[in-house]
Amino acid sequence: MFLAHVNSLEASIFSSLAILSLLLAFVMLGSHWLRNYVYAFAAESWLIAALSAAVGYFGGYRELYAIAILTALFRGLVLPWLLVRIISHLNVKREMHAVLQPSSSLVVGALLVMFAFVIANYMNHETATAGHVVVLALTIMISLKLLGFLMLSVRNEAISQILGLLVLENGIFLGSQILVPGMPMLIEIVILFDLLIIVACFGMLVRYLVVHAGTTSSRELQRLVG
Amino acid sequence: MVLPDLVLQICQVLCVLLLAPLLQGFILKAEERVQRSRGPSLIQPYRDLWKLFHKELVLPESASWIFWIAPFVAFTAMLIVPILIPVLTDRPLPLSDMGDMLGGGMVLTLGSFAILLAGLDSGNVYGGIGSSRAVMLGILAEPTLILVLVGISLLAKAMLPFVVNHLLLGSLSVYWSPAHVFLILGFFALLLVETDRLPIHSSTHIEIYMIDEARILEYSGPLLALLKWASMMKQFILYIIFCNVFLLPWGMSQLGTPLGQLGSVVTLLLKFLLVALAVVIVETVQSRLRFYRYQEPLAAGFLFAVLAIVSSQLL
Numbered sequence A: 001m002f003l004a005h006v007n008s009l010e011a012s013i014f015s016s017l018a019i020l021s022l023l024l025a026f027v028m029l030g031s032h033w034l035r036n037y038v039y040a041f042a043a044e045s046w047l048i049a050a051l052s053a054a055v056g057y058f059g060g061y062r063e064l065y066a067i068a069i070l071t072a073l074f075r076g077l078v079l080p081w082l083l084v085r086i087i088s089h090l091n092v093k094r095e096m097h098a099v100l101q102p103s104s105s106l107v108v109g110a111l112l113v114m115f116a117f118v119i120a121n122y123m124n125h126e127t128a129t130a131g132h133v134v135v136l137a138l139t140i141m142i143s144l145k146l147l148g149f150l151m152l153s154v155r156n157e158a159i160s161q162i163l164g165l166l167v168l169e170n171g172i173f174l175g176s177q178i179l180v181p182g183m184p185m186l187i188e189i190v191i192l193f194d195l196l197i198i199v200a201c202f203g204m205l206v207r208y209l210v211v212h213a214g215t216t217s218s219r220e221l222q223r224l225v226g
Numbered sequence B: 001m002v003l004p005d006l007v008l009q010i011c012q013v014l015c016v017l018l019l020a021p022l023l024q025g026f027i028l029k030a031e032e033r034v035q036r037s038r039g040p041s042l043i044q045p046y047r048d049l050w051k052l053f054h055k056e057l058v059l060p061e062s063a064s065w066i067f068w069i070a071p072f073v074a075f076t077a078m079l080i081v082p083i084l085i086p087v088l089t090d091r092p093l094p095l096s097d098m099g100d101m102l103g104g105g106m107v108l109t110l111g112s113f114a115i116l117l118a119g120l121d122s123g124n125v126y127g128g129i130g131s132s133r134a135v136m137l138g139i140l141a142e143p144t145l146i147l148v149l150v151g152i153s154l155l156a157k158a159m160l161p162f163v164v165n166h167l168l169l170g171s172l173s174v175y176w177s178p179a180h181v182f183l184i185l186g187f188f189a190l191l192l193v194e195t196d197r198l199p200i201h202s203s204t205h206i207e208i209y210m211i212d213e214a215r216i217l218e219y220s221g222p223l224l225a226l227l228k229w230a231s232m233m234k235q236f237i238l239y240i241i242f243c244n245v246f247l248l249p250w251g252m253s254q255l256g257t258p259l260g261q262l263g264s265v266v267t268l269l270l271k272f273l274l275v276a277l278a279v280v281i282v283e284t285v286q287s288r289l290r291f292y293r294y295q296e297p298l299a300a301g302f303l304f305a306v307l308a309i310v311s312s313q314l315l
Helices: A008-030 A034-059 A063-089 A102-123 A128-154 A158-179 A185-212 B005-034 B044-053 B065-084 B101-121 B125-156 B161-170 B178-194 B221-247 B258-285 B295-312
Strands: none
Touching: A008 A034, A008 A102, A008 A128, A008 A158, A008 B178, A008 B295, A034 A063, A034 A158, A063 A158, A063 A185, A102 A128, A102 B295, A128 A158, A158 A185, B005 B044, B005 B065, B005 B221, B005 B258, B044 B221, B065 B101, B065 B221, B101 B125, B101 B221, B125 B161, B125 B178, B125 B295, B161 B221, B178 B221, B178 B258, B178 B295, B221 B258
16 A cells, blocks of 8 residues: 555645545535535546646556546536536526525534544554545545535535535545555546536436426425326 | 843733724724725724723613623723733743633633623613624634634643644644644634624624624713723734734744844734734625624634544544
8 A cells, every 4th residue: 555655745745635625525515606516626626636646646656647637627627617507507596495504514514524534533554644644535535425415415406416426426536546546547437437427417407307397406396297 | 131021921911902902993994995995094093092081971870880890891801811822922921820721712701791791781772682692693603712722722732822832833744734724714713703803793883783882882981992992902812812823923022032022012013914904805805794694604613623623633
């Protein structure tokens, strides 16, 4: 495992990139506006791309550079662009009836991070500097997943739900980049294209919803139609 | 020549007492300058205090002894806190072991509590509104304040502000650690709320959404001057804690020579210049939040404090 030989400079670079991406997930939780979610997601993807590149540089994994470029291109540019396009076609600019207000979801999110930290601390067997990075990466991976679930469950707009899914996926990707770098390149590319297809399908679904149900909020979709 | 410790301690208190109106004047001036108007003079708060001290004292008929005593309690509390924190010298001086960070926080809150009672005491409608709003804000802000203080004490493994100052001076890696950066952000949110600044408090003085002004609406003359001075000192003290304990621990007198003290005052004013400009930027770009969104900046502060505590466990 390459983290066993990490020095303090590398550790601080990895941890600050990871923590910044966690903060961007909180920006999504704390905002009402759909556009802010997309911008925060794009910034988060760029940070994760930088993280891949940093791991590739310090760990000597050449293929991670390619993955960093693909991540920045797909997650940082193409997906946000598609999402912004979908949003500009809708006449919904913000989350209207949140189950949890932004401030309460921030507090719940903080509790989830604590929970993730407890789990990560329990799972860690490394010591010293490597241990800190492992615990931090695990904490952020688990808390991004939990925050993604939180967004999926407390937000009603279709766009917020897809972004919750994407945040969840970003969390797994971030964790895998730090903890098990050097996954087969093919798998990474497959994941990226899966995401692209998810968003594309989703764009069609949203148009269908607007035409047939007149809304994209899951609050209104309560009636089963045969 | 090294000044005796007692003189240094008196210098700390005098510094807070005398320079607090200057900070208020600077913020008001800078806000107006940003909006391209001239703004009041830098020493306008001093003139206001002078004017109020020479005015007649009018007491409401319904007021009791609490109304009398509250300004003195608030003012004295603000004179006690500078003894406990590093204002000019970075080492403990006589009586600074009276209380740790939580003790200082308690004395600060005691002042606000006295004003709160006074607002309720006279039976005026606005006083009641102001007091209930202030209590609601207190309920939202106190957990964040306590968590920020706990976070910084976990980082330094001590409850004394002097130890925190030395720790941050000593190692840059602690200064730039995520825990410390989160604590700075969390305390900044608190600073805006506790010093009556914009996301929550209104920028004009007397209007329907006022919080702190409403509590002291019934006061006049010298008692009002004491209350205003106390609130300026509270702002000054919170800025000191933010600068010397959290954000900029550099540039404090170590030996305690008169020249060192003077340099310390000058650097303190420079640090405040930076923080006050940040506050002015927030005040300019941010509009006042609705009543039902008051918890949002405080929830963000709470979040930062929790994140700081989590990441301080990683060090």
